[in-house]
Amino acid sequence: xxxxxxxxxxxxxxxxxxxxxxxxxxxxxxxxxxxxxxxxxxxxxxxxxxxxxxxxxxxxxxxxxxxxxxxxxxxxxxxxxxxxxxxxxxxxxxxxxxxxxxxxxxxxxxxxxxxxxxxxxxxxxxxxxxxxxxxxxxxxxxxxxxxxxxxxxxxxxxxxxxxxxxxxxxxxxxxxxxxxxxxxxxxxxxxxxxxxxxxxx
Numbered sequence: 001x002x003x004x005x006x007x008x009x010x011x012x013x014x015x016x017x018x019x020x021x022x023x024x025x026x027x028x029x030x031x032x033x034x035x036x037x038x039x040x041x042x043x044x045x046x047x048x049x050x051x052x053x054x055x056x057x058x059x060x061x062x063x064x065x066x067x068x069x070x071x072x073x074x075x076x077x078x079x080x081x082x083x084x085x086x087x088x089x090x091x092x093x094x095x096x097x098x099x100x101x102x103x104x105x106x107x108x109x110x111x112x113x114x115x116x117x118x119x120x121x122x123x124x125x126x127x128x129x130x131x132x133x134x135x136x137x138x139x140x141x142x143x144x145x146x147x148x149x150x151x152x153x154x155x156x157x158x159x160x161x162x163x164x165x166x167x168x169x170x171x172x173x174x175x176x177x178x179x180x181x182x183x184x185x186x187x188x189x190x191x192x193x194x195x196x197x198x199x200x201x
Contacts (some may be wrong), residue, residue, distance in 0.1 A: 019048070020194075024101070024196050025049065025053075029132070030098075030099075037056065037059060038050070039060075039092070042103070043066070047062075047077060055079075059077070059078045060078070061090070062081070063084070084117065086116065090121075102131075102132075103134045106135050106165060107165065109162055109170070110162050114178055115173050117171060118174065118177030125201040131200075134189075139164075182195075
């Protein structure tokens, strides 16, 4: 059995934070959608969310996923290795997934790249399908650096952060990708350190 380490680098709180992201996102999933397919974008080297959530069919997408290690943890997950860039097309047909998630990932995307990806997410979601994300709150940038300095969180995970997304920024991105922003739900968790958002196709 491999050691269960779900993020890059080292950090005393990394597995705890992965668990909290999972619990927050999993509560936002509709029961009827669990009979369909889920895609976790940026699922990580070892996909904590996919290993613990319940769906009829699970897919994980990440350039760093260690397929062999993930499979040793048990579960049936289909993995896709893909590098994200301008004009990236997701390797799925229209209306393939009932749920798409990005948990602690969107902050690594510049806004224009995120909008491109959202257009693809819009395409692959079923009608009334849900896109769920979590991201650090905009004011946490300096705090995350201090936490990484003291090895509480992984410095590798925060080095790649390029954008801090506020509620307004997320609404703007969803609108540019032709989602109906009136369907967006948004709130905070972990004492306002992180936020979550849901948008419906």
